[in-house]
Amino acid sequence: MTTAFDPIDLAGARLPNRIVMAPMTRSRAYGPGLAPTDATAEYYAQRASAGLIVSEGIQPSPVGQGYPDTPGLHSQAQVAAWRTVTDAVHGAGGRIFAQLMHTGRIGHPSLLPDGLSPVGASAVAAKGQVYTADGPKDFVVPVELDEAGIEATVADHVAAARNAISAGFDGVEVHGANGYLVHQFLAPNSNVRTDAWGGDPRRRARFAVELVGAVADAIGPHRTGLRVSPGNPLGDLREPEPDATYFALLQGLERVGPAYLHVVEPADRALTAELRKRFSGVLILNARTEGRHTGPQELAVIEDGTADMLSFGALFLANPDLPRRLRRGGPYNTPDRSTYYGGDERGYTDYPALED
Numbered sequence: 620m621t622t623a624f625d626p627i628d629l630a631g632a633r634l635p636n637r638i639v640m641a642p643m644t645r646s647r648a649y650g651p652g653l654a655p656t657d658a659t660a661e662y663y664a665q666r667a668s669a670g671l672i673v674s675e676g677i678q679p680s681p682v683g684q685g686y687p688d689t690p691g692l693h694s695q696a697q698v699a700a701w702r703t704v705t706d707a708v709h710g711a712g713g714r715i716f717a718q719l720m721h722t723g724r725i726g727h728p729s730l731l732p733d734g735l736s737p738v739g740a741s742a743v744a745a746k747g748q749v750y751t752a753d754g755p756k757d758f759v760v761p762v763e764l765d766e767a768g769i770e771a772t773v774a775d776h777v778a779a780a781r782n783a784i785s786a787g788f789d790g791v792e793v794h795g796a797n798g799y800l801v802h803q804f805l806a807p808n809s810n811v812r813t814d815a816w817g818g819d820p821r822r823r824a825r826f827a828v829e830l831v832g833a834v835a836d837a838i839g840p841h842r843t844g845l846r847v848s849p850g851n852p853l854g855d856l857r858e859p860e861p862d863a864t865y866f867a868l869l870q871g872l873e874r875v876g877p878a879y880l881h882v883v884e885p886a887d888r889a890l891t892a893e894l895r896k897r898f899s900g901v902l903i904l905n906a907r908t909e910g911r912h913t914g915p916q917e918l919a920v921i922e923d924g925t926a927d928m929l930s931f932g933a934l935f936l937a938n939p940d941l942p943r944r945l946r947r948g949g950p951y952n953t954p955d956r957s958t959y960y961g962g963d964e965r966g967y968t969d970y971p972a973l974e975d
Protein backbone atom coordinates (compact mmCIF):
# COMPACT_ATOMS: atom_id res chain seq x y z
CA MET A 620 0.00 0.00 0.00
CA THR A 621 1.27 3.47 -0.90
CA THR A 622 1.28 6.00 1.93
CA ALA A 623 1.79 9.76 2.10
CA PHE A 624 5.33 9.06 3.34
CA ASP A 625 6.39 7.25 0.17
CA PRO A 626 8.39 9.06 -2.52
CA ILE A 627 6.96 10.15 -5.87
CA ASP A 628 8.49 11.48 -9.10
CA LEU A 629 7.47 14.99 -10.17
CA ALA A 630 9.08 17.69 -12.29
CA GLY A 631 12.07 15.45 -13.00
CA ALA A 632 12.82 15.03 -9.30
CA ARG A 633 12.12 12.38 -6.70
CA LEU A 634 10.06 13.94 -3.92
CA PRO A 635 10.63 12.33 -0.51
CA ASN A 636 6.94 12.29 0.42
CA ARG A 637 3.46 13.03 -0.99
CA ILE A 638 2.59 15.87 1.35
CA VAL A 639 2.11 19.25 -0.33
CA MET A 640 2.01 22.68 1.28
CA ALA A 641 -1.05 24.28 -0.36
CA PRO A 642 -0.74 27.79 -1.81
CA MET A 643 -1.53 30.44 0.80
CA THR A 644 -1.60 34.19 0.34
CA ARG A 645 0.06 35.91 3.31
CA SER A 646 0.05 39.57 2.14
CA ARG A 647 3.51 40.31 3.46
CA ALA A 648 5.35 41.32 0.24
CA TYR A 649 6.98 44.31 1.90
CA GLY A 650 10.10 44.23 -0.30
CA PRO A 651 10.63 46.96 -2.95
CA GLY A 652 7.87 46.94 -5.60
CA LEU A 653 5.86 44.09 -4.00
CA ALA A 654 8.77 41.67 -3.58
CA PRO A 655 9.12 38.96 -0.92
CA THR A 656 11.38 39.61 2.07
CA ASP A 657 13.94 37.62 4.07
CA ALA A 658 11.08 36.63 6.40
CA THR A 659 9.36 35.00 3.40
CA ALA A 660 12.52 33.00 2.72
CA GLU A 661 12.62 31.88 6.34
CA TYR A 662 8.89 30.97 6.33
CA TYR A 663 9.17 28.70 3.29
CA ALA A 664 12.55 27.22 4.31
CA GLN A 665 10.99 26.20 7.64
CA ARG A 666 8.45 24.18 5.61
CA ALA A 667 10.97 22.52 3.25
CA SER A 668 10.21 19.01 4.51
CA ALA A 669 7.06 19.07 2.35
CA GLY A 670 7.30 16.82 -0.69
CA LEU A 671 6.36 20.00 -2.56
CA ILE A 672 5.66 23.59 -1.53
CA VAL A 673 3.28 25.60 -3.68
CA SER A 674 3.88 29.29 -3.04
CA GLU A 675 1.29 31.88 -2.17
CA GLY A 676 -0.56 33.34 -5.16
CA ILE A 677 1.80 35.60 -7.15
CA GLN A 678 0.44 38.11 -9.66
CA PRO A 679 1.94 37.64 -13.13
CA SER A 680 1.29 41.30 -13.98
CA PRO A 681 0.32 44.47 -12.08
CA VAL A 682 -3.34 44.21 -13.18
CA GLY A 683 -3.53 40.65 -11.81
CA GLN A 684 -3.28 41.85 -8.21
CA GLY A 685 -6.45 41.61 -6.14
CA TYR A 686 -5.27 42.01 -2.56
CA PRO A 687 -2.90 44.34 -0.70
CA ASP A 688 0.77 43.41 -0.33
CA THR A 689 0.74 40.30 -2.51
CA PRO A 690 3.98 39.62 -4.39
CA GLY A 691 4.59 39.69 -8.15
CA LEU A 692 6.90 38.00 -10.63
CA HIS A 693 6.93 40.68 -13.31
CA SER A 694 9.96 42.80 -12.37
CA GLN A 695 13.66 42.05 -12.07
CA ALA A 696 13.62 43.17 -8.42
CA GLN A 697 10.93 40.58 -7.70
CA VAL A 698 12.90 37.86 -9.52
CA ALA A 699 15.98 38.70 -7.44
CA ALA A 700 13.99 38.62 -4.20
CA TRP A 701 12.33 35.30 -5.07
CA ARG A 702 15.82 33.88 -5.75
CA THR A 703 16.58 34.39 -2.06
CA VAL A 704 13.43 32.42 -1.21
CA THR A 705 14.08 29.50 -3.57
CA ASP A 706 17.74 29.31 -2.47
CA ALA A 707 16.61 29.07 1.15
CA VAL A 708 14.10 26.31 0.33
CA HIS A 709 16.61 24.35 -1.73
CA GLY A 710 19.27 24.87 0.94
CA ALA A 711 16.89 23.25 3.41
CA GLY A 712 16.33 20.31 1.04
CA GLY A 713 12.92 21.33 -0.37
CA ARG A 714 11.23 22.04 -3.69
CA ILE A 715 8.91 24.95 -4.49
CA PHE A 716 6.51 25.80 -7.34
CA ALA A 717 5.29 29.37 -7.89
CA GLN A 718 1.51 29.79 -7.99
CA LEU A 719 0.60 32.32 -10.69
CA MET A 720 -2.60 33.98 -9.51
CA HIS A 721 -4.39 36.56 -11.65
CA THR A 722 -7.45 37.60 -9.68
CA GLY A 723 -9.35 39.02 -12.69
CA ARG A 724 -12.58 40.74 -11.57
CA ILE A 725 -11.84 40.08 -7.89
CA GLY A 726 -10.04 43.29 -7.05
CA HIS A 727 -10.50 47.03 -7.15
CA PRO A 728 -9.03 49.97 -9.11
CA SER A 729 -7.82 51.51 -5.84
CA LEU A 730 -5.56 48.49 -5.29
CA LEU A 731 -3.99 48.88 -8.74
CA PRO A 732 -1.30 51.28 -9.98
CA ASP A 733 -1.46 53.69 -12.91
CA GLY A 734 -5.23 53.93 -13.26
CA LEU A 735 -5.54 50.22 -14.11
CA SER A 736 -8.93 48.52 -13.71
CA PRO A 737 -9.65 44.83 -13.07
CA VAL A 738 -10.24 42.68 -16.17
CA GLY A 739 -12.47 39.65 -16.65
CA ALA A 740 -13.91 37.15 -19.10
CA SER A 741 -17.01 39.32 -19.43
CA ALA A 742 -18.20 42.68 -18.14
CA VAL A 743 -20.03 41.06 -15.21
CA ALA A 744 -19.28 42.23 -11.68
CA ALA A 745 -18.98 39.79 -8.80
CA LYS A 746 -21.47 40.35 -6.01
CA GLY A 747 -19.70 41.23 -2.83
CA GLN A 748 -17.09 43.57 -1.48
CA VAL A 749 -13.35 43.93 -1.42
CA TYR A 750 -11.23 45.46 1.34
CA THR A 751 -9.42 48.59 0.25
CA ALA A 752 -7.44 51.27 2.07
CA ASP A 753 -10.72 53.22 2.33
CA GLY A 754 -12.70 50.33 3.77
CA PRO A 755 -14.92 47.76 2.03
CA LYS A 756 -16.01 48.61 -1.55
CA ASP A 757 -18.30 46.83 -4.02
CA PHE A 758 -16.58 44.84 -6.75
CA VAL A 759 -16.51 46.81 -10.01
CA VAL A 760 -17.62 45.72 -13.46
CA PRO A 761 -14.38 44.35 -14.98
CA VAL A 762 -13.07 45.31 -18.40
CA GLU A 763 -13.88 42.41 -20.73
CA LEU A 764 -10.69 41.05 -22.26
CA ASP A 765 -10.83 41.27 -26.06
CA GLU A 766 -8.77 38.96 -28.24
CA ALA A 767 -5.66 41.14 -27.95
CA GLY A 768 -6.22 41.35 -24.19
CA ILE A 769 -6.43 37.56 -23.94
CA GLU A 770 -3.19 37.21 -25.90
CA ALA A 771 -1.48 39.79 -23.70
CA THR A 772 -2.70 38.06 -20.52
CA VAL A 773 -1.37 34.71 -21.74
CA ALA A 774 1.93 36.42 -22.63
CA ASP A 775 2.10 37.92 -19.11
CA HIS A 776 1.74 34.43 -17.62
CA VAL A 777 4.43 33.07 -19.94
CA ALA A 778 6.80 35.89 -18.97
CA ALA A 779 6.07 35.33 -15.27
CA ALA A 780 6.62 31.57 -15.68
CA ARG A 781 10.00 32.22 -17.29
CA ASN A 782 10.76 34.64 -14.46
CA ALA A 783 9.83 31.92 -11.97
CA ILE A 784 12.37 29.57 -13.50
CA SER A 785 15.00 32.35 -13.57
CA ALA A 786 14.24 32.91 -9.88
CA GLY A 787 14.97 29.26 -9.14
CA PHE A 788 11.44 27.88 -8.75
CA ASP A 789 11.10 24.19 -9.62
CA GLY A 790 7.95 24.89 -11.62
CA VAL A 791 4.75 26.88 -11.86
CA GLU A 792 1.17 26.22 -10.77
CA VAL A 793 -1.45 28.09 -12.79
CA HIS A 794 -4.25 29.18 -10.45
CA GLY A 795 -7.42 28.05 -12.17
CA ALA A 796 -9.43 27.80 -8.93
CA ASN A 797 -11.31 29.77 -6.28
CA GLY A 798 -13.06 32.34 -8.44
CA TYR A 799 -10.09 34.10 -10.03
CA LEU A 800 -9.46 34.92 -13.70
CA VAL A 801 -9.01 31.42 -15.17
CA HIS A 802 -12.01 30.18 -13.17
CA GLN A 803 -14.01 33.22 -14.35
CA PHE A 804 -13.55 31.95 -17.92
CA LEU A 805 -14.65 28.44 -16.93
CA ALA A 806 -17.86 29.42 -15.10
CA PRO A 807 -20.97 30.23 -17.14
CA ASN A 808 -22.20 33.08 -14.91
CA SER A 809 -18.95 35.10 -15.21
CA ASN A 810 -18.28 34.15 -18.84
CA VAL A 811 -21.19 35.19 -21.06
CA ARG A 812 -19.02 35.65 -24.16
CA THR A 813 -20.37 34.65 -27.54
CA ASP A 814 -16.97 34.35 -29.25
CA ALA A 815 -14.49 31.45 -29.33
CA TRP A 816 -13.81 31.75 -25.54
CA GLY A 817 -17.40 31.48 -24.34
CA GLY A 818 -20.54 29.39 -24.68
CA ASP A 819 -20.19 25.63 -24.53
CA PRO A 820 -17.84 23.86 -22.09
CA ARG A 821 -15.04 23.49 -24.65
CA ARG A 822 -15.06 27.20 -25.41
CA ARG A 823 -15.18 28.22 -21.75
CA ALA A 824 -12.21 25.88 -21.15
CA ARG A 825 -10.26 27.35 -24.06
CA PHE A 826 -8.57 30.16 -22.11
CA ALA A 827 -7.32 27.72 -19.46
CA VAL A 828 -6.07 25.29 -22.11
CA GLU A 829 -4.29 28.03 -24.07
CA LEU A 830 -2.75 29.54 -20.95
CA VAL A 831 -1.50 26.26 -19.49
CA GLY A 832 -0.33 25.20 -22.96
CA ALA A 833 1.65 28.42 -23.45
CA VAL A 834 3.26 28.14 -19.99
CA ALA A 835 4.14 24.48 -20.66
CA ASP A 836 5.64 25.39 -24.06
CA ALA A 837 7.79 28.00 -22.33
CA ILE A 838 9.08 26.10 -19.30
CA GLY A 839 8.22 22.46 -20.04
CA PRO A 840 5.07 20.49 -19.21
CA HIS A 841 6.97 18.61 -16.48
CA ARG A 842 7.31 21.93 -14.62
CA THR A 843 3.70 23.05 -15.18
CA GLY A 844 0.76 22.33 -12.87
CA LEU A 845 -2.85 23.55 -12.77
CA ARG A 846 -5.12 24.11 -9.78
CA VAL A 847 -8.90 23.83 -10.25
CA SER A 848 -11.93 23.92 -7.94
CA PRO A 849 -14.96 22.60 -9.86
CA GLY A 850 -18.21 24.00 -8.53
CA ASN A 851 -16.54 26.21 -5.91
CA PRO A 852 -18.78 29.29 -5.41
CA LEU A 853 -15.96 31.61 -4.21
CA GLY A 854 -15.90 34.95 -6.00
CA ASP A 855 -19.64 34.67 -6.79
CA LEU A 856 -19.16 31.91 -9.38
CA ARG A 857 -21.87 29.42 -10.16
CA GLU A 858 -21.12 26.15 -11.92
CA PRO A 859 -24.31 24.13 -11.57
CA GLU A 860 -23.00 21.34 -13.81
CA PRO A 861 -19.22 21.44 -13.58
CA ASP A 862 -18.51 17.95 -14.96
CA ALA A 863 -18.74 18.77 -18.68
CA THR A 864 -16.56 21.89 -18.30
CA TYR A 865 -13.79 20.11 -16.44
CA PHE A 866 -13.88 17.08 -18.73
CA ALA A 867 -13.50 19.46 -21.69
CA LEU A 868 -10.61 21.13 -19.89
CA LEU A 869 -8.82 17.81 -19.33
CA GLN A 870 -9.44 16.79 -22.91
CA GLY A 871 -7.90 20.05 -24.10
CA LEU A 872 -4.90 19.49 -21.83
CA GLU A 873 -4.16 15.99 -23.15
CA ARG A 874 -1.91 17.45 -25.85
CA VAL A 875 -0.13 19.60 -23.25
CA GLY A 876 0.47 16.93 -20.60
CA PRO A 877 1.01 19.09 -17.49
CA ALA A 878 2.85 17.50 -14.57
CA TYR A 879 -0.03 17.73 -12.15
CA LEU A 880 -3.62 18.66 -11.54
CA HIS A 881 -4.29 20.13 -8.08
CA VAL A 882 -7.97 19.64 -7.26
CA VAL A 883 -9.69 21.68 -4.57
CA GLU A 884 -12.33 19.04 -4.05
CA PRO A 885 -15.91 19.84 -4.92
CA ALA A 886 -18.87 18.56 -2.98
CA ASP A 887 -18.71 15.09 -4.35
CA ARG A 888 -15.89 12.60 -4.42
CA ALA A 889 -17.43 11.09 -7.57
CA LEU A 890 -16.15 14.04 -9.65
CA THR A 891 -12.69 13.68 -8.08
CA ALA A 892 -12.69 10.03 -9.15
CA GLU A 893 -13.71 11.00 -12.70
CA LEU A 894 -10.98 13.64 -12.91
CA ARG A 895 -8.49 11.06 -11.63
CA LYS A 896 -9.54 8.67 -14.41
CA ARG A 897 -9.24 11.31 -17.11
CA PHE A 898 -5.88 12.82 -16.09
CA SER A 899 -2.71 10.84 -16.63
CA GLY A 900 -0.35 13.07 -14.59
CA VAL A 901 0.01 13.40 -10.84
CA LEU A 902 -3.23 14.24 -9.00
CA ILE A 903 -2.82 16.45 -5.93
CA LEU A 904 -5.95 16.61 -3.80
CA ASN A 905 -7.00 19.37 -1.43
CA ALA A 906 -9.65 17.16 0.09
CA ARG A 907 -13.08 18.45 0.97
CA THR A 908 -13.62 18.72 4.71
CA GLU A 909 -16.76 19.98 6.40
CA GLY A 910 -16.24 22.91 8.75
CA ARG A 911 -12.63 22.10 9.55
CA HIS A 912 -9.24 22.16 7.88
CA THR A 913 -7.50 19.23 6.21
CA GLY A 914 -6.10 16.99 8.93
CA PRO A 915 -4.48 13.61 9.49
CA GLN A 916 -7.80 11.89 8.67
CA GLU A 917 -7.27 12.79 5.00
CA LEU A 918 -4.02 10.79 4.71
CA ALA A 919 -6.27 7.89 3.71
CA VAL A 920 -6.82 9.41 0.23
CA ILE A 921 -3.28 8.37 -0.66
CA GLU A 922 -3.72 4.91 0.79
CA ASP A 923 -6.98 4.23 -1.05
CA GLY A 924 -5.66 5.59 -4.36
CA THR A 925 -8.03 8.59 -4.60
CA ALA A 926 -5.01 10.86 -5.17
CA ASP A 927 -1.23 10.72 -5.63
CA MET A 928 -0.47 13.61 -3.28
CA LEU A 929 -2.40 15.45 -0.56
CA SER A 930 -2.19 19.18 0.12
CA PHE A 931 -2.58 20.86 3.50
CA GLY A 932 -3.32 24.57 3.91
CA ALA A 933 -3.92 25.92 7.40
CA LEU A 934 -2.29 22.99 9.18
CA PHE A 935 0.94 23.54 7.22
CA LEU A 936 0.77 27.27 7.88
CA ALA A 937 0.79 26.54 11.63
CA ASN A 938 3.11 23.50 11.62
CA PRO A 939 6.41 24.08 9.82
CA ASP A 940 7.41 20.44 10.34
CA LEU A 941 4.03 19.02 9.34
CA PRO A 942 5.23 15.79 7.62
CA ARG A 943 7.09 14.78 10.79
CA ARG A 944 4.07 15.53 12.97
CA LEU A 945 1.76 13.58 10.65
CA ARG A 946 4.10 10.60 10.80
CA ARG A 947 4.18 10.74 14.60
CA GLY A 948 0.45 11.35 14.94
CA GLY A 949 0.79 14.94 16.23
CA PRO A 950 0.64 17.06 18.29
CA TYR A 951 -0.27 20.08 16.16
CA ASN A 952 -0.07 23.85 16.62
CA THR A 953 -3.41 25.62 16.04
CA PRO A 954 -3.56 28.14 13.17
CA ASP A 955 -4.27 31.73 14.23
CA ARG A 956 -6.60 33.37 11.69
CA SER A 957 -5.88 36.87 12.94
CA THR A 958 -2.32 36.66 11.53
CA TYR A 959 -3.14 35.01 8.16
CA TYR A 960 -2.93 38.19 6.07
CA GLY A 961 -0.35 40.91 6.63
CA GLY A 962 1.55 41.74 9.79
CA ASP A 963 4.96 40.80 11.07
CA GLU A 964 6.71 37.56 12.02
CA ARG A 965 3.93 36.66 14.44
CA GLY A 966 1.88 33.87 12.91
CA TYR A 967 4.41 33.73 10.07
CA THR A 968 7.82 32.44 11.13
CA ASP A 969 7.23 31.90 14.85
CA TYR A 970 5.17 28.68 14.86
CA PRO A 971 7.45 26.22 16.66
CA ALA A 972 8.70 22.92 15.28
CA LEU A 973 8.64 19.87 17.55
CA GLU A 974 11.58 19.55 19.90
CA ASP A 975 13.87 16.63 19.14
Ligand SMILES: Cc1cc2nc3c(=O)[nH]c(=O)nc-3n(C[C@H](O)[C@H](O)[C@H](O)COP(=O)(O)O)c2cc1C
Pocket residue numbers: 641642643644645675676718720794796797846883905908911912913914930931932933934959960
Ligand atom coordinates in the same frame (compact mmCIF):
# COMPACT_ATOMS: atom_id res chain seq x y z
C1 LIG B 1 -4.45 32.08 4.69
C2 LIG B 1 -4.88 31.36 3.45
C3 LIG B 1 -4.53 31.87 2.20
C4 LIG B 1 -4.87 31.18 1.02
N1 LIG B 1 -4.42 31.66 -0.19
C5 LIG B 1 -4.57 30.89 -1.31
C6 LIG B 1 -3.91 31.25 -2.53
O1 LIG B 1 -3.16 32.24 -2.62
N2 LIG B 1 -4.10 30.45 -3.59
C7 LIG B 1 -4.91 29.33 -3.54
O2 LIG B 1 -5.05 28.63 -4.55
N3 LIG B 1 -5.54 28.97 -2.40
C8 LIG B 1 -5.37 29.70 -1.28
N4 LIG B 1 -5.92 29.29 -0.09
C9 LIG B 1 -6.69 28.02 -0.04
C10 LIG B 1 -5.79 26.86 0.41
O3 LIG B 1 -4.80 26.56 -0.56
C11 LIG B 1 -6.64 25.59 0.68
O4 LIG B 1 -7.28 25.20 -0.52
C12 LIG B 1 -7.68 25.82 1.75
O5 LIG B 1 -7.10 26.44 2.90
C13 LIG B 1 -8.34 24.49 2.20
O6 LIG B 1 -7.35 23.59 2.67
P1 LIG B 1 -7.10 23.35 4.24
O7 LIG B 1 -8.39 22.85 4.80
O8 LIG B 1 -6.02 22.31 4.29
O9 LIG B 1 -6.66 24.64 4.84
C14 LIG B 1 -5.62 29.97 1.10
C15 LIG B 1 -6.00 29.50 2.36
C16 LIG B 1 -5.62 30.14 3.52
C17 LIG B 1 -5.99 29.55 4.85
